[in-house]
Amino acid sequence: xxxxxxxxxxxxxxxxxxxxxxxxxxxxxxxxxxxxxxxxxxxxxxxxxxxxxxxxxxxxxxxxxxxxxxxxxxxxxxxxxxxxxxxxxxxxxxxxxxxxxxxxxxxxxxxxxxxxxxxxxxxxxxxxxxxxxxxxxxxxxxxxxxxxxxxxxxxxxxxxxxxxxxxxxxxxxxxxxxxxxxxxxxxxxxxxxxxxxxxxxxxxxxxxxxxxxxxxxxxxxxxxxxxxxxxxxxxxxxxxxxxxxxxxxxxxxxxxxxxxxxxxxxxxxxxxxxxxxxxxxxxxxxxxxxxxxxxxxxxxxxxxxxxxxxxxxxxxxxxxxxxx
Amino acid sequence: xxxxxxxxxxxxxxxxxxxxxxxxxxxxxxxxxxxxxxxxxxxxxxxxxxxxxxxxxxxxxxxxxxxxxxxxxxxxxxxxxxxxxxxxxxxxxxxxxxxxxxxxxxxxxxxxxxxxxxxxxxxxxxxxxxxxxxxxxxxxxxxxxxxxxxxxxxxxxxxxxxxxxxxxxxxxxxxxxxxxxxxxxxxxxxxxxxxxxxxxxxxxxxxxxxxxxxxxxxxxxxxxxxxxxxxxxxxxxxxxxxxxxxxxxxxxxxxxxxxxxxxxxxxxxxxxxxxxxxxxxxxxxxxxxxxxxxxxxxxxxxxxxxxxxxxxxxxxxxxxxxxxxxxxxxxxxxx
Ligand SMILES: Cc1ncc(C[n+]2csc(CCOP(=O)(O)OP(=O)(O)O)c2C)c(N)n1
Numbered sequence: 001x002x003x004x005x006x007x008x009x010x011x012x013x014x015x016x017x018x019x020x021x022x023x024x025x026x027x028x029x030x031x032x033x034x035x036x037x038x039x040x041x042x043x044x045x046x047x048x049x050x051x052x053x054x055x056x057x058x059x060x061x062x063x064x065x066x067x068x069x070x071x072x073x074x075x076x077x078x079x080x081x082x083x084x085x086x087x088x089x090x091x092x093x094x095x096x097x098x099x100x101x102x103x104x105x106x107x108x109x110x111x112x113x114x115x116x117x118x119x120x121x122x123x124x125x126x127x128x129x130x131x132x133x134x135x136x137x138x139x140x141x142x143x144x145x146x147x148x149x150x151x152x153x154x155x156x157x158x159x160x161x162x163x164x165x166x167x168x169x170x171x172x173x174x175x176x177x178x179x180x181x182x183x184x185x186x187x188x189x190x191x192x193x194x195x196x197x198x199x200x201x202x203x204x205x206x207x208x209x210x211x212x213x214x215x216x217x218x219x220x221x222x223x224x225x226x227x228x229x230x231x232x233x234x235x236x237x238x239x240x241x242x243x244x245x246x247x248x249x250x251x252x253x254x255x256x257x258x259x260x261x262x263x264x265x266x267x268x269x270x271x272x273x274x275x276x277x278x279x280x281x282x283x284x285x286x287x288x289x290x291x292x293x294x295x296x297x298x299x300x301x302x303x304x305x306x307x308x309x310x311x312x313x314x315x316x317x318x319x320x321x322x323x324x
Numbered sequence: 325x326x327x328x329x330x331x332x333x334x335x336x337x338x339x340x341x342x343x344x345x346x347x348x349x350x351x352x353x354x355x356x357x358x359x360x361x362x363x364x365x366x367x368x369x370x371x372x373x374x375x376x377x378x379x380x381x382x383x384x385x386x387x388x389x390x391x392x393x394x395x396x397x398x399x400x401x402x403x404x405x406x407x408x409x410x411x412x413x414x415x416x417x418x419x420x421x422x423x424x425x426x427x428x429x430x431x432x433x434x435x436x437x438x439x440x441x442x443x444x445x446x447x448x449x450x451x452x453x454x455x456x457x458x459x460x461x462x463x464x465x466x467x468x469x470x471x472x473x474x475x476x477x478x479x480x481x482x483x484x485x486x487x488x489x490x491x492x493x494x495x496x497x498x499x500x501x502x503x504x505x506x507x508x509x510x511x512x513x514x515x516x517x518x519x520x521x522x523x524x525x526x527x528x529x530x531x532x533x534x535x536x537x538x539x540x541x542x543x544x545x546x547x548x549x550x551x552x553x554x555x556x557x558x559x560x561x562x563x564x565x566x567x568x569x570x571x572x573x574x575x576x577x578x579x580x581x582x583x584x585x586x587x588x589x590x591x592x593x594x595x596x597x598x599x600x601x602x603x604x605x606x607x608x609x610x611x612x613x614x615x616x617x618x619x620x621x622x623x624x625x626x627x628x629x630x631x632x633x634x635x636x637x638x639x640x641x642x643x644x645x646x647x648x649x650x651x652x653x654x655x656x657x658x659x
Contacts (some may be wrong), residue, residue: 061485064455069459071462072462096446104438
């Protein structure tokens with residue numbers, strides 16, 4: 001299997017989809033020069049400036065125009081460069097894109113993809129490092145994808161582009177250089193299907209996006225202590241793989257949810273409540289969440305690291321559940 | 325304010341203008357029936373009548389092809405009907421009944437008829453401007469010769485999408501006509517009190533989009549301006565039309581508009597666009613009886629639409645779960 005970076009994987013996915021379907025086009029600030037992180041590098045040479053389209057700094061219009069263009073039968077891929085800036089287009093995404101199909105009684109579809117890079121990126125501070133995936137999972141009509149590996153970043157972006165409903169596609173900025181095997185050919189991901197990162201019978205740890213890698217590391221340490229953690233990467237938050245999580249917690253009797261985002265009202269709360277409602281009797285310990293404290297992200301590395309969920313915290317929390 | 329007298333009353337295409345007169349009467353009667361239903365609590369959500377603004381909707385839309393696109397606002401009944409939507413399906417939507425355009429999921433502020441190129445009313449002021457820019461963008465990408473008309477009120481020019489959408493249309497040279505209906509008010513506030521500078525047309529011009537100003541209560545003036553501008557727009561240049569008018573009713577059917585003097589409103593009723601149009605047609609030799617028959621026909625049609633909507637079934641409960649999105653069962657977590 002070819003090895004490539006997380007960034008290269010999604011660039012390849014977009015290129016392949018644009019070759020496959022002439023109605024697919026990308027729009028956002030600085031795309032002509034390859035995008036802020038290089039996710040679009042070289043694409044303009046093959047597809048031209050109409051399909052790899054430079055937009056003015058008008059987040060609200062980038063997203064609103066994508067809604068109109070999607071209603072007219074094209075399939076826009078919108079680049080928000082940092083998910084933080086997508087907040088300038090909340091109406092367009094939440095009130096327009098997400099609801100048009102429903103409130104117009106099924107007369108239209110809005111097949112657009114909004115790429116919103118999330119997560120901490122060294123010393124980018126409070127307006128360039130947020131993880132707001134829970135906001136979108138809350139909105140009826142939106143699909144929320146949070147790929148953690150290069151393979152998923154290719155397969156899920158393809159699925160997002162082929163989806164007839166709006167997809168919020170959140171790549172993690174810290175993962176751009178991550179290398180991994182990516183199956184060759186036209187592999188299209190499936191929304192709502194989790195990835196079993198590691199099998200184990202003592203405790204289930206559910207995570208997504210970059211936090212999956214922290215959890216995987218923690219699982220190795222836990223194994224050294226004789227604790228077998230089962231690690232699940234959700235891959236998409238709506239829909240999410242409720243069956244995989246229930247099945248696993250049913251076996252282990254213990255659930256830990258780990259997210260980079262602020263813990264309060266995060267998606268981890270949804271997973272925890274869902275499991276607690278259904279598996280109360282099977283639980284050997286109370287469900288547990290780990291996430292960031294409810295403070296904005298700082299600039300200084302030492303302060304930034306304060307909100308980061310570290311491997312040791314995951315190990316300690318999992319151990320605590322097993323010893324409960 | 326100039327009335328019909330200043331229109332070019334010579335060489336009238338009487339058949340065309342009779343059709344426009346009929347359309348204006350239909351819109352007026354539709355909204356009168358809707359207001360009655362709202363007063364009777366048969367229509368529950370807010371409705372925003374466009375009484376007094378019919379000449380703009382009809383004057384503009386009668387210059388569009390069926391496959392051209394319009395986007396509308398919270399005050400969108402007139403635009404929607406003028407683009408060719410079915411009055412009964414609209415009425416059923418207001419009543420929240422089966423057979424409504426959105427199957428009762430949208431109501432007045434979310435009526436759309438994609439089959440006639442009406443891409444939706446919108447409950448968020450100015451949001452339609454960006455969507456319209458995108459619809460025009462798609463037309464350009466596909467190399468089609470359709471145009472987009474985006475209607476909005478004078479209040480919308482103070483929201484960001486006005487700047488962003490007009491800039492976008494200029495940058496990408498999109499086939500879009502922006503139509504600003506200046507009815508003097510944004511909800512209960514006189515818009516000029518909340519607008520710095522010289523107003524909508526000056527702002528459009530500042531963004532490089534040529535603006536024309538027209539008397540929105542003069543069907544013939546709107547018709548002529550729209551015909552010319554849509555011709556230009558179809559070649560790929562955005563244009564702006566500012567139509568001056570007056571909101572003859574309250575902001576919603578429930579608003580008695582105590583914030584403005586009765587004398588002002590009474591005086592404005594003397595400049596009713598439908599009366600203006602009737603006057604021009606009479607002077608051009610159309611019999612008053614023929615015009616009265618058209619008006620009566622519109623009234624009958626809308627009374628029937630009201631009765632049929634009132635007697636229509638409610639939508640099936642299961643529809644609440646349909647058309648949310650393809651993946652993920654909306655019932656899963658709630659029950
Ligand atoms: C973003 C937003 N803010 C406020 C409102 C509430 N609102 C509905 S209509 C309206 C006035 C709009 O005025 P204008 O654009 O001039 O249109 P008109 O009602 O005069 O047709 C307001 C403030 C809204 N719907 N959307």
